[in-house]
Amino acid sequence: MKLISAELILPITRPLIKSGAVLIKDKRIAKIGPRKELKKGYPSAQEFHYPLLMPSLINAHTHLELSGIGLINQKDFVSWLIEIIQKKRELDRLKIEQSAKQEIEKSLNLGILSLGDIISEPIMFQVHNQSPLFSTLFLELIGMRERELSAKLEMAKTILGEFNYQLGNNRLGLSPHSAYTAHKELYRLAKILAKKQKLALCTHLAESEQESELVRTGAGEIFNSLYPLVNWQDIKPEPSWRSPAQYLKEFIDEELSLVHCVEVSDEDIEILCKAKAVVHCPRSNLNLLGKLAPLPKMLKAGIPVALGTDSIASAGDLNLWEEMKRVLELRNQYPGGEIKPFEILKMATINSARAIFRENELGGIEQGKIANLIAINLSHLPEQIEELSEAIIETGEKALGAIFIAGEKDSTSSGN
Incomplete structure (x- = not known):
């Protein structure tokens, strides 16, 4: 058993604890309480003492397999997508594996111990299996030809069956990519499979004006430029005359996490309230779109907003501390009001745990987690x-001390 004590414990899911301690047994939190009481009750427990203790960070959305591409400086969303596709075709298995492992190591050293990772390359399941992180692995689903969808499922x-018994600390999920790359029937089939096999489920939604244009009118830059690149010249989406959120409304519920949600109206936000969570990727959205999601409106509506980096190709790195800093810097510039610092910490911990369907075991200092x-x-x-929250975010990784993974102190982290 271990006793990790601190002058202040920030559980996230309950009030601050002064001069507190956390008892660790069998990789989980066995007890939380006053340091004096726990030291007396468990005198043989090895103690570690720090100024402040909090849950590790959770990056709720990324594409680790794209790490070898690097940052793509395209300000136009569709041009960026096209370059991503072209550069991904040039990546070999070794490059994908090596770059992903490097980023996992960087995340670990930053105290980011969980990822919501979108996967299209099966090698990534093996990479995660060898990782100490506690992640959710979303297998990406893409397909617009209805006749091909059953085969894709x-x-x-x-693929999921092959890796189901060698998951390490991870859990599995599915991710129909988006309304412009996944047929509605693919969403329906994915929902059925997710429910049957208890899989997590997420999708990109309302990320760009071009997405909204395609869904609403069946035309635009995605149809003209992206579809020919992926041999979808024969696909002509029917105009829905609705927003992406309205278009996928029937699938948005407690079993689906949504990523981005930049191009949403007040009416759309009512629909988003039914989702598991909404993942915000501020640096990616600013780099590609020059826009931010209306977070204050979402938070006021009671939507659990999580935080993700998206891929290196749009964010530059997978440093969630930098995402938190960016939200803090822009807290008064979001459409609809201000964002408070503690809300940002919640976004990077318990809300992100919810977004990757692991809120019962991660994201807070609670008994049993x-x-x-x-x-x-x-x-x-x-x-x-x-x-306190503002001080943590502003100081960022520079103040990061010891890192505990399932109760074991990481040997590469600082602190005693």
Whole structure:
């Protein structure tokens, strides 16, 4: 058993604990309480003591397999997509594997111990299986020809079945890519399979004006430029005269996480309230679109908003600390109001755990949850939650101390 104590414990899911401690047993949090009481009750437990203890961070959305491509500096969304597709075709298996492993190591060293990773390359399941992280692996589904969809689902079943028994710390999921790359029937089939096999489910939604244009009118730049590149010249989407959120409304519920949701109206936000969570990727959205999602409106509506980096190709790196800093910097510039610092910490922890369908085991310091914890070495510890949250975010990874993965201290992390 281990006792991890701190001057302040920030559980995220409950109030601050002064001079507290967390008892770790069998990789999980066994007890939380006053340090004095737990030291007395468990005198033989090995103790680690820090200024501040909080849950590890969770990157709710990324595409790790694209890490070898690097940042693509295209300001036009469709041009960026086209370059992604072209450069991905040039990546070999070794490059994908090596770059992904490097980014997993970087995430670990930053105290980011879980990812929501979108996967189209089966090698990525093996990469994650060898990783100590606690991630959710979403197998990407793409297909617009209705006659091909059943075969695509069968292939997905085969791939998931192959890796179902060698998951390591991970769980499986499905990800119909988007309304402009996945037929509605593919969403329906994915929902059925996810329910049957207890899989997590997520999709990109309302990321760009071009997506909205295609869904609404059946035409535009995606149809003119992207579809020919992937040999979809024969596909002509029917105009729906609806927004992407309205178009996929029948599939949006507690069993589906949504990513981006930049191009949404107040009416759309009512639909988003039914989703598991909405994942915000601020640096990616700003780099590609020059826009931000209306987070304050979503939060006021009660939507759990999570935080992700998206891929290196759009964000530049997978550093969730930088995402939090960007939200903090722009907290007064979001459409619809201000975002408070503690809300940002929730986005990177418990809300992200929810977005990757692991909120019952990750994202907070609670009894029974996996002991994925990080120590923060702040010289001054404000006892007011918003001031403390702001200090944590502003200082970022520079104040990161010890990192505990399932209760085991990572040997490469700093701190005693």
